[in-house]
Amino acid sequence: MNILEANNITKHFGGVVALDKTNFTCQQGKIVGLLGSNGSGKSTMSRIINGTYKADEGTIKYKGATVFFQSPMEASDAGISMVYQNLSLVPDLTVWENIVLGREAVSRSGFLKNQNSKQLAQRYTDTLCPWIDVNREVRSLSPSELQLVEIVKSLARNPEFLILDEPTAALEKTHVDVLFNLMRQLKKDGVSMIFISHRLQEVKEICDSVVVFRNGRNAGTIDFEKEEKDENRIIHLITGEIISLVDTIKRESPFSQVRIKVENLSSRPKLKDISFEVRAGEILGISGLQGQGQEELMLALAGFTPVESGRVLIDGETVKLKHPRNAIQAGMFLVPGNRQTEGIFLGHSIFLNVIYPQAALRKGPWKMRMKKLRAQCSRICTELAIKSPSIHLLAHQLSGGNQQKVVVANWLDLKPKVLLLSDPAKGVDVQAKVDLYDLVVTLADEGTAVIIYASDNEELLRVCNRILVVYEGSIVADVANENITEKDLVNAAMRTAQ
Amino acid sequence: MEGNTGIIKTQMRAFIRHEVFMPTALLILMIIINVILQPSFFKGRIIRSNLATFTPMMLVSAGQAIIILSGKLDLSVGTGISLINCILADTMSDRLGNSILAILLALTVAVAAGALNGFIVAYLKLPALIATFATSAVWLGISLFLRPQPGGYIPIWVNKFYRFHVGIFTTSLFMVVAMMMIWFAVRKRKIGRYIYAVGSDSVSAFESGINTKRTILTAYIFGWIFTFLASFTISAQMSSGDAYMGVPFTLNSVAAVVIGGVVLGGGRGSVLGAVFGAVVLSLVVNIIYYADVPSTFQEFVKGAIIVVALMLIRVYRRR
Numbered sequence: 001m002n003i004l005e006a007n008n009i010t011k012h013f014g015g016v017v018a019l020d021k022t023n024f025t026c027q028q029g030k031i032v033g034l035l036g037s038n039g040s041g042k043s044t045m046s047r048i049i050n051g052t053y054k055a056d057e058g059t060i061k062y063k064g065a066t067v068f069f070q071s072p073m074e075a076s077d078a079g080i081s082m083v084y085q086n087l088s089l090v091p092d093l094t095v096w097e098n099i100v101l102g103r104e105a106v107s108r109s110g111f112l113k114n115q116n117s118k119q120l121a122q123r124y125t126d127t128l129c130p131w132i133d134v135n136r137e138v139r140s141l142s143p144s145e146l147q148l149v150e151i152v153k154s155l156a157r158n159p160e161f162l163i164l165d166e167p168t169a170a171l172e173k174t175h176v177d178v179l180f181n182l183m184r185q186l187k188k189d190g191v192s193m194i195f196i197s198h199r200l201q202e203v204k205e206i207c208d209s210v211v212v213f214r215n216g217r218n219a220g221t222i223d224f225e226k227e228e229k230d231e232n233r234i235i236h237l238i239t240g241e242i243i244s245l246v247d248t249i250k251r252e253s254p255f256s257q258v259r260i261k262v263e264n265l266s267s268r269p270k271l272k273d274i275s276f277e278v279r280a281g282e283i284l285g286i287s288g289l290q291g292q293g294q295e296e297l298m299l300a301l302a303g304f305t306p307v308e309s310g311r312v313l314i315d316g317e318t319v320k321l322k323h324p325r326n327a328i329q330a331g332m333f334l335v336p337g338n339r340q341t342e343g344i345f346l347g348h349s350i351f352l353n354v355i356y357p358q359a360a361l362r363k364g365p366w367k368m369r370m371k372k373l374r375a376q377c378s379r380i381c382t383e384l385a386i387k388s389p390s391i392h393l394l395a396h397q398l399s400g401g402n403q404q405k406v407v408v409a410n411w412l413d414l415k416p417k418v419l420l421l422s423d424p425a426k427g428v429d430v431q432a433k434v435d436l437y438d439l440v441v442t443l444a445d446e447g448t449a450v451i452i453y454a455s456d457n458e459e460l461l462r463v464c465n466r467i468l469v470v471y472e473g474s475i476v477a478d479v480a481n482e483n484i485t486e487k488d489l490v491n492a493a494m495r496t497a498q
Numbered sequence: 499m500e501g502n503t504g505i506i507k508t509q510m511r512a513f514i515r516h517e518v519f520m521p522t523a524l525l526i527l528m529i530i531i532n533v534i535l536q537p538s539f540f541k542g543r544i545i546r547s548n549l550a551t552f553t554p555m556m557l558v559s560a561g562q563a564i565i566i567l568s569g570k571l572d573l574s575v576g577t578g579i580s581l582i583n584c585i586l587a588d589t590m591s592d593r594l595g596n597s598i599l600a601i602l603l604a605l606t607v608a609v610a611a612g613a614l615n616g617f618i619v620a621y622l623k624l625p626a627l628i629a630t631f632a633t634s635a636v637w638l639g640i641s642l643f644l645r646p647q648p649g650g651y652i653p654i655w656v657n658k659f660y661r662f663h664v665g666i667f668t669t670s671l672f673m674v675v676a677m678m679m680i681w682f683a684v685r686k687r688k689i690g691r692y693i694y695a696v697g698s699d700s701v702s703a704f705e706s707g708i709n710t711k712r713t714i715l716t717a718y719i720f721g722w723i724f725t726f727l728a729s730f731t732i733s734a735q736m737s738s739g740d741a742y743m744g745v746p747f748t749l750n751s752v753a754a755v756v757i758g759g760v761v762l763g764g765g766r767g768s769v770l771g772a773v774f775g776a777v778v779l780s781l782v783v784n785i786i787y788y789a790d791v792p793s794t795f796q797e798f799v800k801g802a803i804i805v806v807a808l809m810l811i812r813v814y815r816r817r
Binding site: 052071072073076082084087088089090091092093097098101102103104106110111112153 | 683686687688691694695697698699701702703704705706707708709765766
């Protein structure tokens with residue numbers, strides 16, 4: 001039985017068509033994988049189903065009846081609950097207040113029954129993340145803890161239909177496994193689910209079928225119960241062409257000149273006595289379990305967080321890292337990982353975003369050559385395949401993956417000496433990931449030293465010459481990327497952990 | 499023993515980090531300075547007179563705090579005070595029934611004004627800063643129409659009622675305490691939590707199934723009930739109507755809210771803190787008076803003290 005049927009859904013945002021007569025169905029008690037590259041309309045479809053957005057055209061049938069949800073509240077009352085990609089948590093409330101938010105237990109006279117709510121929240125956190133204190137303020141949680149609380153919050157609503165929009169992007173493997181066990185349990189209880197993820201492994205593991213969107217249209221459906229779980233076929237549906245993920249990019253050995261030298265860098269509490277060198281043209285990966293200081297290392301190098309001791313030399317000259325300006329002037333640029341809050345002006349156009357760094361450097365003539373800059377920006381957009389009708393579109397109108405490309409585009413024409421990438425491909429689709437890393441390799445070939453932190457080891461193995469493994473703020477392994485596998489990296493990180 | 503000191507330490511930390519800690523500390527500091535300059539500060543008569551003078555500011559700041567906690571702002575509470583004051587001065591008379599009707603009329607106007615502001619900001623989605631700036635001009639315009647020159651009549655019993663006291667327990671103190679208790683009760687209901695949730699992150703609140711528009715509208719109405727009481731207490735003291743009388747309250751209330759530790763973006767802080775902030779701000783005026791600051795320098799000194807207070811709050815937040 002189909003519990004949900006979305007027929008001929010169309011949705012526009014300004015001039016951008018997010019969904020174009022798209023269909024989606026889900027059967028009772030099944031987990032449907034919703035796949036597609038960034039901007040293909042997955043999140044939009046989810047938000048239309050749960051009432052956050054209203055469709056311009058098309059109908060939604062839920063449990064056999066046509067429904068028009070005006071808000072998430074109405075959908076939630078009908079048993080539809082959603083794990084939002086960008087989280088629906090309120091930073092100033094506690095974990096338990098967030099979990100029950102909008103569905104608080106009240107006494108007959110209308111006063112909040114906080115003890116009941118706390119117990120309920122505790123019961124649900126125990127199933128997924130028992131170590132999180134429900135009395136903590138949400139603003140103090142780490143990204144993966146936030147993601148877990150967001151999942152717990154949707155579960156606490158006792159959904160009959162659950163939409164999980166990229167719930168695993170911020171999670172470690174162990175947490176993903178716990179989540180999958182919970183999902184299997186829910187499935188047994190008859191709950192139907194939509195699962196959105198860019199990780200094909202996960203989709204193959206948990207989903208009963210997949211629906212693929214491409215550019216806001218249906219690209220195809222694969223029923224895993226009848227058909228093979230063919231990864232190449234799925235990728236083909238997603239991208240429309242055949243790309244292979246496993247090919248490692250073969251690279252010439254790097255230049256001999258040392259580009260950046262880091263000596264005994266410390267910054268409490270996360271970084272302890274870190275030393276390494278990167279040569280021109282070399283791509284260095286930073287690996288390790290989540291939250292071991294990788295992001296902090298990137299921020300410290302970029303001058304965002306103060307360095308307590310140690311020094312950093314670029315081309316033999318000491319860089320004082322007091323302010324991001326120092327790093328930028330020395331030719332060291334950071335592409336931040338959290339594009340929602342760093343690295344992009346969401347309210348400004350693509351064009352302005354791309355030219356800000358150039359403006360900030362105060363090089364060149366007093367009057368900016370707008371015509372030249374516009375041509376430059378258009379060229380970058382084409383090179384990076386940024387999907388947009390115009391370079392004057394506002395950044396927040398772009399999909400997540402395209403936003404990330406804009407962040408990278410910022411620094412392209414400045415010929416960076418050192419490029420820092422902090423989890424650049426988080427939540428970015430297969431095609432965009434390939435484009436992004438091709439670009440990084442091109443930059444490296446021109447002599448840039450690249451340092452990448454990625455939560456996904458596969459990405460590192462694909463492009464890096466050398467990989468450092470970080471544990472509790474120190475480097476515990478330094479391996480050349482020759483004949484090593486993901487398992488070796490995880491082993492190196494875990495062995496120290498024990 | 500060690501475990502004991504550990505508990506005390508964590509309790510101390512929780513105490514220091516509590517949102518009302520900083521405004522309380524500032525309040526105590528101001529009282530100390532005031533007592534040094536004015537040794538008679540703790541005499542019953544002085545306390546009563548101070549309470550009567552500070553109460554309007556305390557009430558309007560509490561109202562502003564509720565609106566700011568919901569993530570918005572109201573720049574029209576000042577001329578709103580004027581409007582309510584002019585209505586009272588125009589309609590009240592010595593007949594008690596008449597006066598009660600006048601008070602009810604003024605309260606209705608206050609709630610309607612708050613609802614209109616809330617509607618414009620929440621439902622029409624106009625920016626609160628400009629929208630309430632515009633309505634503030636509207637309130638002033640109506641006030642001037644009602645009362646082109648200061649005057650009108652407020653019966654003497656209103657003033658007597660306001661000045662009534664048992665020891666230092668005055669009507670004004672009772673009003674502030676009663677309103678705070680009502681607010682604490684509201685805090686224990688859904689709407690109280692929703693005001694904080696919407697102020698903290700309105701998109702997340704909406705996605706969690708909260709009616710964010712109605713929440714903002716409700717916050718404005720609460721704010722204006724406080725504003726009504728503020729205007730009533732001023733009217734009781736002035737015993738007449740004046741269209742310009744409320745104007746300075748607007749930005750003073752915003753300043754009191756910030757000194758009281760409420761974050762201007764919303765979602766963080768407490769209404770009690772804002773009330774303390776209002777007292778701090780009022781004591782600054784007292785201090786300047788008793789410190790014999792030349793009248794030409796008073797505004798300068800007042801501004802400087804506020805800047806220092808805000809800097810203290812900022813340093814405290816950073817830790």
